[in-house]
Amino acid sequence: MASEAPAEERLFNLILALVASRNGLTKSEILQTVSGYRDRFAGARGKALENLDRQFERDKEALRDLGIRIDTVDDPGDPGNNQRTRYRIPREAYELPDDIAFTPAELALLGLAATVWQEGSLSAESRRALTKLRGLGVAAAEPVVGFRPLVRVAEPALDPLRAAIEARAVVEFDYLKAGEATPTRRRVSPLALALHEGRWLLVAAEADGYRLTYLLRRIVSKVAITRSPAIAPEPDEETQALARLAAFRAGNTARIRVVAGSDAETRLQHRSDTRVLEPQLLEVHWTDLALFADELVALQPEALVLEPPELVARIVRRLEEIEVTHG
Amino acid sequence: MADRAPDREPRLALDKVAFLTAFVPYLIAQDGPVTVAEAAAHFGYSEDFVRRSAEQLPMMGLPGESGYGLANDLFDIDYDALERFDELVLTNRVAIDDVPRLSAREAAAIIAGLEILGQDPLIAASADFRSLRGKLRSSAAGEPETPAVGALEIPGFAELRSAIAARRQVRFRYRSSGAATAETRTVDPLRIEGIDASYHLRAWCHLRQAFRIFRLDRIDALELLDSPAAHDAAELDEAISGFTPGEGSTTVTVRFDPVGVELVEGYRPETIEIDRATGVAEMTLVVSAVAVVRRLLAEVPGAVVVGPAEVVAAIRDWSADALSRYAAQRG
Numbered sequence: 211m212a213s214e215a216p217a218e219e220r221l222f223n224l225i226l227a228l229v230a231s232r233n234g235l236t237k238s239e240i241l242q243t244v245s246g247y248r249d250r251f252a253g254a255r256g257k258a259l260e261n262l263d264r265q266f267e268r269d270k271e272a273l274r275d276l277g278i279r280i281d282t283v284d285d286p287g288d289p290g291n292n293q294r295t296r297y298r299i300p301r302e303a304y305e306l307p308d309d310i311a312f313t314p315a316e317l318a319l320l321g322l323a324a325t326v327w328q329e330g331s332l333s334a335e336s337r338r339a340l341t342k343l344r345g346l347g348v349a350a351a352e353p354v355v356g357f358r359p360l361v362r363v364a365e366p367a368l369d370p371l372r373a374a375i376e377a378r379a380v381v382e383f384d385y386l387k388a389g390e391a392t393p394t395r396r397r398v399s400p401l402a403l404a405l406h407e408g409r410w411l412l413v414a415a416e417a418d419g420y421r422l423t424y425l426l427r428r429i430v431s432k433v434a435i436t437r438s439p440a441i442a443p444e445p446d447e448e449t450q451a452l453a454r455l456a457a458f459r460a461g462n463t464a465r466i467r468v469v470a471g472s473d474a475e476t477r478l479q480h481r482s483d484t485r486v487l488e489p490q491l492l493e494v495h496w497t498d499l500a501l502f503a504d505e506l507v508a509l510q511p512e513a514l515v516l517e518p519p520e521l522v523a524r525i526v527r528r529l530e531e532i533e534v535t536h537g
Numbered sequence: 538m539a540d541r542a543p544d545r546e547p548r549l550a551l552d553k554v555a556f557l558t559a560f561v562p563y564l565i566a567q568d569g570p571v572t573v574a575e576a577a578a579h580f581g582y583s584e585d586f587v588r589r590s591a592e593q594l595p596m597m598g599l600p601g602e603s604g605y606g607l608a609n610d611l612f613d614i615d616y617d618a619l620e621r622f623d624e625l626v627l628t629n630r631v632a633i634d635d636v637p638r639l640s641a642r643e644a645a646a647i648i649a650g651l652e653i654l655g656q657d658p659l660i661a662a663s664a665d666f667r668s669l670r671g672k673l674r675s676s677a678a679g680e681p682e683t684p685a686v687g688a689l690e691i692p693g694f695a696e697l698r699s700a701i702a703a704r705r706q707v708r709f710r711y712r713s714s715g716a717a718t719a720e721t722r723t724v725d726p727l728r729i730e731g732i733d734a735s736y737h738l739r740a741w742c743h744l745r746q747a748f749r750i751f752r753l754d755r756i757d758a759l760e761l762l763d764s765p766a767a768h769d770a771a772e773l774d775e776a777i778s779g780f781t782p783g784e785g786s787t788t789v790t791v792r793f794d795p796v797g798v799e800l801v802e803g804y805r806p807e808t809i810e811i812d813r814a815t816g817v818a819e820m821t822l823v824v825s826a827v828a829v830v831r832r833l834l835a836e837v838p839g840a841v842v843v844g845p846a847e848v849v850a851a852i853r854d855w856s857a858d859a860l861s862r863y864a865a866q867r868g
Contacts, residue, residue, distance in 0.1 A: 216550070221554045222597050243600030244600050245598075248600070272554075276558075278638075303638070303678065304637055305637065306636045306637065307638075310672055310675055310676055315663075316665045316672070319663075323650035326654065334549070334646075335640070335647070336650050339647040341555050341559050342559045342636055344559060344563070344581075345636040347562070347566035349579065354660060355727075355728060356657070357654065359731035362733060372682065375682050386838070391796075391839075402684070402685060404684060404686070405684060407734050427800060449685065482691070508828060514866060525863070529859050530856075533860060536849050536856065
C-alpha cells in the first residue's frame with residue numbers, strides 16, 4: 211500500500227477541487243479524482259469503502275470548522291438521491307470580501323489579540339484567524355508593548371457551551387453551588403458567555419425564560435448538548451447580564467475591619483467600588499457571596515468581617531471545618 | 538516582524554490547512570521574491586515548516602479531467618530559487634488567489650481577545666481598535682458569537698499605562714508579600730501584564746537596581762514623575778529570558794472530594810489520583826506561598842492538606858487564630 215498523503219494535503223486538495231468546479235462534484239467524482247481519496251478509492255470494497263465515506267463526511271465537517279461553506283445541489287432529474295448530490299464551494303462565500311483591508315497597526319493589534327488566550331478552542335481559533343489574515347501579506351507594525359494580558363483559565367465547559375450557543379441547543383450539566391456538598395443537574399438554554407473578574411460566566415435561561423448566571427468553574431460534569439432547541443438570546447444578552455451583575459454587586463455590602471498596612475487592607479481597598487468608612491474600616495461589595503467568602507477566608511486573619519451575618523457565618527463555618535480537618 | 542520566536546509549527550491538520558489557504562495568497566501577493574526567513578517571520582512559524590510547506594505545494598492542486606493531475610493542474614514553485622537562494626516563488630497557481638474568510642468562531646475568538654486588550658484605555662481609545670471589530674465581523678463566514686468581557690476597574694491602571702507610553706518614571710508606596718511595612722519605590726514602568734484577573738507591573742526598580750514585578754493591587758500613592766525612564770521593554774525581555782524559577786517552593790499533598798476535580802484543575806496540580814472505590818481524591822501541587830493553599834482550602838469542597846506536616850500545622854494554627862478573632866467579636 212502506498213504511503214498516505216498527510217491529512218492537510220487531502221483537505222487542501224478538496225478545497226481546491228470544490229472551489230474550481232463550476233457545477234460541483236458528486237461524492238463519487240470526489241472520491242475517484244481528488245488526491246488523497248483516489249489512491250484509497252481504487253479497488254476499495256466493503257469496509258474500506260465505508261471508511262473512505264466516513265472520511266469524506268469528517269472532512270466536510272473540518273472545512274466547515276474552517277468557515278468554508280459547502281453548497282449541495284440535488285440532481286434536478288433525480289432529487290433526493292444523495293449519490294447524485296453535487297458539492298461545491300461558492301467562491302464569493304469562500305473569499306474574504308475585496309473591500310476589507312487591514313493596516314499594519316491593525317495587524318500588530320491582532321497579533322497581540324491572538325496571544326491573549328492560552329487555552330482551548332479560543333486559543334486555537336484566534337491563532338487560526340491571525341494566520342489567515344497574515345495571508346493578506348500586510349506586514350505588522352511594531353507591536354503595542356505596554357500591556358500584555360493573558361487568559362489561561364482553562365474551563366472544560368467552555369468549548370461545549372460555545373458550540374451549544376452556536377447551535378442554539380439546550381444543555382445539561384451538574385452544577386456545584388458554592389457551599390453545597392452535592393451538585394444538582396441543570397437543564398438550561400445557554401445564551402451567552404462572559405468573562406468577568408477573571409471568571410467565565412454562562413448566562414442561561416430556564417424553561418420559563420428566567421435568566422440565571424452560572425460560573426463555569428462550578429460546572430462539575432461534562433456539558434451534554436441535547437437535541438432540544440434553546441430559547442433564542444436577546445441581542446445584548448451579555449451586556450444585560452453584566453449590568454445585572456453590577457447592580458447586584460452594588461446591593462451587596464460588607465463592612466470589614468482590616469489590619470493596618472496588611473495585604474488584606476491593600477487588596478480590599480483596591481477593589482474599584484470599596485469605600486473607606488474610617489481608617490481600617492472598609493465597605494466592600496461583592497458579586498457572589500460564596501466566592502467572596504472564599505476570598506476572605508484566604509485573607510484571614512487580617513480582614514475581620516463585621517457584617518452581613520451570612521458572610522460571617524460562611525467564613526466561620528469554613529474556618530471551623532479547616533481547623534477540625536487539620537487537627 | 539510578527540512573533541519574536543518563530544520556532545513553532547502548527548500541529549493540527551486543520552491549522553496546517555489554514556496556513557496553506559493563507560500561504561498561497563501571500564505568495565501571490567508578493568511583488569518580488571520573498572525569502573523563507575521573511576515568510577517564516579511574517580507568519581510566526583519556523584523556517585523549516587515554511588520550507589516544507591513550499592515543497593508540499595507541487596503535490597497539491599486540481600484533480601484534472603483524467604483524475605490524474607496534469608502539470609498545469611498543480612501548484613508549482615521555482616525549485617532552483619528555493620535551493621540556491623532560499624527564495625519562495627510560485628510559478629503555477631490553481632483555483633484560489635485570495636485569503637479565505639474567518640469562520641464565525643475564529644472571528645469570535647479573536648474579537649474576544651481584542652476585547653481583553655481593550656480593557657486598556659489607551660488601546661480602547663485607538664482608532665485601530667475601534668475599526669477592527671467591524672472589519673473582523675465582515676471577515677467572518679457567519680455571525681460571531683463573541684463572549685463578553687467585563688470592564689477592568691483597577692485603580693492606577695490608566696496612570697501607569699500613560700507613564701509607560703510617555704516613558705516616564707513613577708513613584709509609589711509598595712508593600713511586598715510578607716513584608717511588615719511599605720516602602721517607597723521609584724521605577725521605570727515598562728509593561729502591565731495580566732494573568733486572568735491578576736495584574737502586575739514589570740518595571741526597573743531604582744531602589745533594588747533590578748527588574749521587578751509589582752502587583753497592581755498593592756501599589757499605593759502613585760505619582761507620575763518628570764524624569765525619563767532609563768530602561769526599556771527590550772532590556773526587560775532579555776532579562777526575563779534568562780530567568781529561572783526560584784527555590785523556596787514546597788510540594789503539598791491535598792485530599793479533596795472528587796466532585797471538585799474540575800475546580801482543582803485550575804491550580805495546575807502535578808498529579809491527581811482518584812480512587813473511585815473509596816471516593817477519595819488526592820493531588821500534589823507545587824506552591825511557593827502558603828496563601829495559595831489557603832485559597833484552595835477555601836474554594837475546593839472537602840479539601841484537606843495531608844502533608845507535609847509543617848504545612849498542616851501552619852494551616853491549623855492559621856484557622857485557629859482567625860476563629861479566635863471571630864469568637865472575640867461575638868462575645
